[in-house]
Amino acid sequence: MDAVPATMEAVLLTGNGGFECLSCRTDVPVPQPRNGEVLIRVGACGVNNTDINTRTAWYSKAVTVATEAGGGDGFAEAKTEDSGWTGAVPQFPRIQGADAAGRIVAVGDGVDPARIGQRVLVEPVFRGATRFEATYFGSEVDGAFAQYARAPSAHAHPIETPLTDVELASFPCAYSAAENMLTRTALAAGERVLITGASGGVGSAAVQLARRRGAVITALASADKADGVRVLGAAQIEPRDADLVALFGQEHFDVVIDVAGGAGFPALLQVLKRGGRYGVAGAISGPIAELDLRTLYLKDLTLYGCTILEPQVFPNLVGYIERGEIRPVVAATYPLSQIVEAQRAFLTKQHVGKIVLVPGE
Template identity: 55%
Template sequence: MSEVMKGVYLTGHGGFDKLEYRNDIPKPVPNPDEVLVKIGAVAVNNTDINTRVGWYSKANTGDTASISSSENSNSADSDDASWGGDALSFPRIQGIDIAGEIVAVGSGTDADRIGSRVLVAPCLPGKTINETRFVGSELDGGFAEYVVIPSIHVLDINSNMTDAELASFPCSYTTAENMLERAKVSAGEKVLITGASGGVGSAAVQLAKRRGAHVIAVAGAAKKDEVMDAGATEFFDRGTNLIEALGTEIVDVVIDVVGGNSWPDLLEILKRKGRYAVAGAIAGPMVELDLRTLYLKDLTLIGATALEDCVFPNLISYIEQREIKPLIAKEYPLSDIVQAQKDFLEKKHTGKLVLIP
């Protein structure tokens, strides 16, 4: 087998010029307890773009679209522009959503795993955020032909879906399921989901519907049909005054990936003892909180990043049992990664954009 592979190096924080497609990247070799995965497909995510431009740095306070579309960010040389808050080492191979096949194993790993079709967990949890590693950030990911990952975080999957379809699941669906799990969403509850046409939002719609929830989706009006098909019960156009449209104290749970200026309204529409879960801030991370709303209504605010232990195995079972469906907007060759990210930033699609190495 060749000792080199094709892939995309991220050479530093910044614009699209920091993505370098190459055919001479050393192919990784699995260490003890690791597996080598031949990548069949890898999806495009907000997190890949946010990491590239350094949006996770506290130096950035704007929305993800304006910063991600810029050739420069306020954190090009920052030492805190990663998920864990530490400096990244470059070059880095990004790509958090990986579907593929195990083609080699390190010592200590069962050789019978070779040939297994697998999905890679996007998050490798640690005791602290600094010890938690994210695929494509703190360790190399899927924008290449091969990747090495600890065996325990690579799960077999039995499905007749294509690699592109399977690659649409790991990051978005685990993020969504993690929020739903931590918020303890149950059948019959009213759940409002922001950004409902995006990867995480559309996943949350499906997964909340799977739990038997009444799903209220918020997204751009042009995406209404797709979002309703995914399982929404009600739909509101992005920018709608939710207090006027719904009233106050009307929903049990808010699942949010948007944040931004309209954030206070999300707490107003929650019932007493309502739960708010967040795993993104595409409209901006800086929000205004009236502490009286929080404590007088006995609300619970939940941040959700590192996955609960049950989340990724549960996702595998949902896929195998066909309880959720993939939403693929378009496929690209890996060499077209810049175009794929540009299309992603335009937000004209519903579901996932997928790269094929």
């Protein structure tokens, strides 16, 4: 392995706000792996909603509008003190980036030195002592928007695949979020599933992963992205603003997988069958939704909020990748130094799949 330098290229998030809070530097000290950690040379890293949500402080309860509304400039009403996804005060500067594909170049105490040189994919949710205690890679700890990143050894999963680092970096955050929702809702072969936001990173991942399970998929996506979503496995595609009740009636789907939220939420519960399951891991159309409790209890529905990964989710995901059961969907790549341009493109929502950054280019 090449020698590890003393400094690296990295993007520092210096505070909450607009793109001016992203500072690309080339003099950031390379982190040293601590006890139980590995140091990874990052080959590629993905762009996710959570990066922008953290920068703009969208997680603050004072913000009630859709994520992209403040993606460029931030939210004037946001409050830093509750803007972390855990509800804690974020620490700046922070290296963001939840997706990392690369190779281990150094290990800390307690880690087998034989891991040096191993190709890995980082599981972005670092589980704590209890089931619902966790830290997020690129949020509470520094992440992958850099040439080097450290992670707990247990969350740096070995992977053997001919896929490139750019292709691999499209998987961790989006696909683990999608697989976690499918796992929590126990989607089974032959069941009908409705997937919102199906052209985005998590939505397109959910389509592929639901197809892998043998489900019958209806996806919501704009007409110009329908073909891209169809090839991933959707049997039917409807517009994002479709009248779902008129199309499907009051009891049609076994499961709803939602990353949109907002004004469309009530209809999602209406089209679920009695005993249906709803899983959510995002609110790109708005965090405030109307809930008729009569719909919830009279139909015996189960609602799952999905953030912290079930323990089997990421190992299963690595297996799917290695066996070629799912494929990467990369919409575009940018050098890490062009992170602002990449986030601007991300916010237009004109792509299908993931936008990926490459450090050191």
